[in-house]
Amino acid sequence: MQKNNGIIASGGSNVVGSAVASGRNASAEVGDSQLNQTGGGQPHSPQEIGDLLSRLIEELGRSDHPDRADLIQAAEDAREEVASPEPRKGTLRTFAKGLVSAVPGFTALAALAKTIEEAVRGL
Numbered sequence: 001m002q003k004n005n006g007i008i009a010s011g012g013s014n015v016v017g018s019a020v021a022s023g024r025n026a027s028a029e030v031g032d033s034q035l036n037q038t039g040g041g042q043p044h045s046p047q048e049i050g051d052l053l054s055r056l057i058e059e060l061g062r063s064d065h066p067d068r069a070d071l072i073q074a075a076e077d078a079r080e081e082v083a084s085p086e087p088r089k090g091t092l093r094t095f096a097k098g099l100v101s102a103v104p105g106f107t108a109l110a111a112l113a114k115t116i117e118e119a120v121r122g123l
Contacts (some may be wrong), residue, residue: 043119044119044122046082049092049120052116053082054079056099056113057076057079059112063106071099074095078091092120093117096113096116096121097117100113100114
């Protein structure tokens, strides 16, 4: 009998919602979802990032995340920052990294957080 310790990925991995891909240039997609990621590295516009942050705020509002109020406030601040004429990329990157570490137990939020982090990195 083999013991299942979860998913072990090497050579790169990509997780989106409930889809997992492992291997070089891995790509995971979830059908009927706006959380699709392909790792294509296409840059996102500030408007697109603002839209992602708005979705995050909505999802957090419906979640039972213990820090949802603080996360919503931080996401609202990030949305204002990304909409400013000269967004401070360092501030947005710090927010995005903190967001990814704050939601690992919430699959949909974690996938959205990762999408936001990658979008901010592409600014």
